[in-house]
Amino acid sequence: MRLVIAECSVDYVGRLKAHLPRAVRLLMVKADGSVLVHSDGGSYKPLNWMSPPARLHVGPSEEEDPDVEEVWTVQAAKTDDRLVVRVHAKHHDSEHELGVDPGLIKDGVEADLQRLLAEQMDVLGPGYNLVRREYPTAIGPVDLLARDGAGHTVAVELKRRGDIDGVEQLTRYLELLNRDPLLAPVRGIFAAQQIRPQARVLAVDRGIDCVTLDYDAMRGVDDSAGRLF
CATH class of the missing domain: 3.40.1350.10 (Trna Endonuclease; Chain: A, domain 1)
Structure with a gap:
C-alpha cells in the first residue's frame, strides 16, 4: 500500500462528475489497484475513489498552472471513468507491504x-x-x-x-x-x-x-x- 499526504485537487470524470478543490488530503493506493482520496474527517468514507480494475499513471504536469507538480490519472479498465488528481505539494510518501488479510471474522x-x-x-x-x-x-x-x-x-x-x-x-x-x-x-x-x-x-x-x-x-x-x- 502506498500512502501519500499531499496538497491536491481531484476530479472524477465519467458517468458522474465531481470536483474536490485544492486541499491537503490522504491519497491511498492499494495493491488491488484501487485509489482512494481521504480527508481528515468524515470517518472512514473516502471523498472519492476509483475501484479496481484500474490503471494508475503518474506523470509530470503539462498544464499551464505552475503550482501543479504532477498529475495522477486513474483510468477504469471497463469504462471511460477516470480519477484525475493534481498534486501541488507532497508532505509524505511511503509504501508498506501488508501481506494477505485473513478477512473480517463476524460474531x-x-x-x-x-x-x-x-x-x-x-x-x-x-x-x-x-x-x-x-x-x-x-x-x-x-x-x-x-x-x-x-x-x-x-x-x-x-x-x-x-x-x-x-x-x-x-x-x-x-x-x-x-x-x-x-x-x-x-x-x-x-x-x-x-x-x-x-x-x-x-x-x-x-x-x-x-x-x-x-x-x-x-x-x-x-x-x-x-x-x-
Missing part, C-alpha cells in the same frame, strides 16, 4: 444469519438467487450479492441490530457496485433481526429495502404452535 449470530439467509433466499422474496457470499469491493465485502426474480442485482447487508451506520455502509457499497456496468443497476436490502426506526427512515429515503429476520424461524427452532399471535 456467531451475524455469521449464522449470513449462512442461513444464503440458504433461504426466499426470505427476501420469491425468485431470489444467491450470486456470492462476501462479494469483494474496494472498501470491504458485501455480505450477500443476489439476483431478484426479475434478474436484477441486489446487495444485502446483514446485521443483528440495524442502525444508521449499517445503512451508511450499504450505501457506500451500492455507490461502488453501481459503477460496474456488469452489475448495475444494483439496489440494496438492509436485513437485521431488529432495525432501529431512524435506520429504517434513512434506508427508505435512499431507496433501500428493509427486511426483519426471524433468527429462530430461520434456524428451524421457532415454535409457531406455541405462539399467542
Whole structure:
C-alpha cells in the first residue's frame, strides 16, 4: 500500500462528475489497484475513489498552472471513468507491504444469519438467487450479492441490530457496485433481526429495502404452535 499526504485537487470524470478543490488530503493506493482520496474527517468514507480494475499513471504536469507538480490519472479498465488528481505539494510518501488479510471474522449470530439467509433466499422474496457470499469491493465485502426474480442485482447487508451506520455502509457499497456496468443497476436490502426506526427512515429515503429476520424461524427452532399471535 502506498500512502501519500499531499496538497491536491481531484476530479472524477465519467458517468458522474465531481470536483474536490485544492486541499491537503490522504491519497491511498492499494495493491488491488484501487485509489482512494481521504480527508481528515468524515470517518472512514473516502471523498472519492476509483475501484479496481484500474490503471494508475503518474506523470509530470503539462498544464499551464505552475503550482501543479504532477498529475495522477486513474483510468477504469471497463469504462471511460477516470480519477484525475493534481498534486501541488507532497508532505509524505511511503509504501508498506501488508501481506494477505485473513478477512473480517463476524460474531456467531451475524455469521449464522449470513449462512442461513444464503440458504433461504426466499426470505427476501420469491425468485431470489444467491450470486456470492462476501462479494469483494474496494472498501470491504458485501455480505450477500443476489439476483431478484426479475434478474436484477441486489446487495444485502446483514446485521443483528440495524442502525444508521449499517445503512451508511450499504450505501457506500451500492455507490461502488453501481459503477460496474456488469452489475448495475444494483439496489440494496438492509436485513437485521431488529432495525432501529431512524435506520429504517434513512434506508427508505435512499431507496433501500428493509427486511426483519426471524433468527429462530430461520434456524428451524421457532415454535409457531406455541405462539399467542
